[in-house]
Amino acid sequence: MTRTTPDTTPPAAVFTTYSPSTGEPLAEHPSDGPEQVAHAVAQARKVQEGWAALPAARRRAHLLDWKRTLARELDTVARTIAEETGKPAGDAQLEVVLTLEHLAWAARNAERVLRRRKVGTTLFTVHQRATVEHRPLGVVGVIGPWNYPCYTPMGSIGYALAAGNAVVFKPSELTPATGVLLAALFDAAVPEYAGLLTTVTGGAATGEALARSGVDKLAFTGSPGTARKVMAVCAEGLTPFLAECGGKDAVIVTADADLDAAADAVVWGALSNAGQTCAGVERVYAVREIHAGLCERVVRRAEALPTGGEDAAYGPMTMPGQIAVVERHVEGAVSAGGRALLGGPESVRAPYVAPVVLTGVPEDAAAMTEETFGPVVTINEVADVDEAVARANASRYALGAAVFCRNGRAGAAIAARLRAGAVSVNSVLGFAAVPALPFGGSQDSGFGRIHGEEGLRAFTSVQSTTVQRFTPPIALTSFDLPAAARERAVRMAQALHRRR
Numbered sequence: 076m077t078r079t080t081p082d083t084t085p086p087a088a089v090f091t092t093y094s095p096s097t098g099e100p101l102a103e104h105p106s107d108g109p110e111q112v113a114h115a116v117a118q119a120r121k122v123q124e125g126w127a128a129l130p131a132a133r134r135r136a137h138l139l140d141w142k143r144t145l146a147r148e149l150d151t152v153a154r155t156i157a158e159e160t161g162k163p164a165g166d167a168q169l170e171v172v173l174t175l176e177h178l179a180w181a182a183r184n185a186e187r188v189l190r191r192r193k194v195g196t197t198l199f200t201v202h203q204r205a206t207v208e209h210r211p212l213g214v215v216g217v218i219g220p221w222n223y224p225c226y227t228p229m230g231s232i233g234y235a236l237a238a239g240n241a242v243v244f245k246p247s248e249l250t251p252a253t254g255v256l257l258a259a260l261f262d263a264a265v266p267e268y269a270g271l272l273t274t275v276t277g278g279a280a281t282g283e284a285l286a287r288s289g290v291d292k293l294a295f296t297g298s299p300g301t302a303r304k305v306m307a308v309c310a311e312g313l314t315p316f317l318a319e320c321g322g323k324d325a326v327i328v329t330a331d332a333d334l335d336a337a338a339d340a341v342v343w344g345a346l347s348n349a350g351q352t353c354a355g356v357e358r359v360y361a362v363r364e365i366h367a368g369l370c371e372r373v374v375r376r377a378e379a380l381p382t383g384g385e386d387a388a389y390g391p392m393t394m395p396g397q398i399a400v401v402e403r404h405v406e407g408a409v410s411a412g413g414r415a416l417l418g419g420p421e422s423v424r425a426p427y428v429a430p431v432v433l434t435g436v437p438e439d440a441a442a443m444t445e446e447t448f449g450p451v452v453t454i455n456e457v458a459d460v461d462e463a464v465a466r467a468n469a470s471r472y473a474l475g476a477a478v479f480c481r482n483g484r485a486g487a488a489i490a491a492r493l494r495a496g497a498v499s500v501n502s503v504l505g506f507a508a509v510p511a512l513p514f515g516g517s518q519d520s521g522f523g524r525i526h527g528e529e530g531l532r533a534f535t536s537v538q539s540t541t542v543q544r545f546t547p548p549i550a551l552t553s554f555d556l557p558a559a560a561r562e563r564a565v566r567m568a569q570a571l572h573r574r575r
């Protein structure tokens with residue numbers, strides 16, 4: 076595999092990755108330090124100048140070449156993801172498919188969204204032609220997580236490149252090979268701009284070096300605790316920062332909802348990828364009338380899932396440390412009076428965790444307030460939709476949410492009351508597959524948006540321009556303006572603004 080960090084700098088120490096399924100070592104990667112990171116950023120800066128100067132159509136063509144290469148190598152990329160994360164091959168393939176959809180959209184829409192456009196003027200500025208343009212920032216640093224090591228960082232990488240930037244990417248230390256492969260496939264597809272996407276590998280120290288490296292923006296995806304640390308480093312250099320953090324997503328199920336569809340979606344949303352999804356389902360609020368029926372359907376589906384073997388519906392926990400968090404949440408929920416409808420603390424059999432379905436868990440238990448990031452879901456009963464909305468909104472996270480409701484329009488009205496960055500009605504995670512939809516959260520879920528038009532603009536700086544078309548009769552920006560003319564202009568403006 077090609078390593079894209081230039082090797083003219085002194086060799087870095089190495090670290091080893093391990094298979095989450097077997098514990099066997101997978102590969103060794105360099106722990107890049109400040110020197111290697113600085114070199115990668117400097118090289119990226121050189122390549123970016125030519126990339127930014129290209130006509131937008133040429134950038135689009137190059138990015139679509141990369142997309143075609145990724146599509147051709149889909150199985151190789153998916154195999155690397157599956158090896159490093161432990162997720163089933165089919166899930167890894169779907170992750171690559173979703174990535175391709177987003178890359179295609181970013182490549183095809185960047186010119187339309189970012190090109191210079193005319194904006195209106197006012198009575199006093201009618202002599203100006205006013206335009207606004209979104210221009211590349213330069214070099215964007217991207218720090219990624221391990222749970223979707225291709226799809227998630229590509230939500231920043233693909234959009235930043237489409238906006239005319241270079242990217243230096245630091246993947247999670249659990250999934251470096253996926254990051255190295257993405258950059259190698261870019262170099263193979265677009266050799267004229269090799270190095271526009273560079274991967275540096277390592278853990279927290281490498282990420283910190285990237286945050287200090289003078290990149291023009293840092294896009295971070297990971298936990299809120301790490302986001303705070305990285306943001307503090309970015310603050311020292313006034314480096315703009317984008318944070319995509321965790322979630323504690325809620326699903327609301329109304330009395331008239333299709334319970335089979337809701338149960339199907341809840342089970343998939345909570346258990347796929349072993350629950351290690353930022354916008355995965357962790358809390359369900361079901362109204363009294365259908366609570367028992369929903370619980371029964373969720374348990375029936377969850378207990379039928381094959382777990383732990385070759386045909387398992389989901390893989391092992393990718394990060395060994397997370398297993399203790401899952402165990403603490405389940406034990407805490409049960410000892411606080413929650414009822415395990417399926418599984419319980421005994422479901423934790425490292426590195427696997429069998430599905431756990433809980434109910435009646437107090438809202439202040441860790442299982443309801445902290446991100447569990449495991450195959451655990453709580454279905455609590457509520458009196459009505461108002462209570463469901465209040466409970467869903469009571470979290471310090473605000474990333475995604477879902478509503479199940481017979482009538483889509485009524486579901487959308489409930490969605491509008493939710494404090495979440497993205498809501499799906501009658502599906503879960505529906506928003507993640509629509510590239511035109513911006514994605515991101517607020518509070519502990521972070522800030523800023525990736526994907527969609529906002530996701531392209533996130534990696535640009537705005538330049539506003541006025542071009543004077545003719546000399547105005549009253550030139551307000553001149554010392555030559557006679558006092559009487561200024562007075563006339565002021566009174567005219569006053570009269571104008573006193574009207575409704």
Ligand code: NAD
Nearest residue numbers: 219220221246247278279282283297298301319320321353
């Ligand atoms: P993490 O916070 O442990 O690490 C994220 C990245 O930050 C890794 O690359 C890590 O090496 C790096 N890092 C750690 N300490 C650092 C430091 N001091 N300075 C610079 N970089 C540092 O998160 P994780 O365990 O890799 O990922 C799981 C988290 O990511 C979950 O909270 C999940 O919800 C979240 N996530 C969010 C989204 C989203 O789009 N909102 C998507 C996927 C995952």
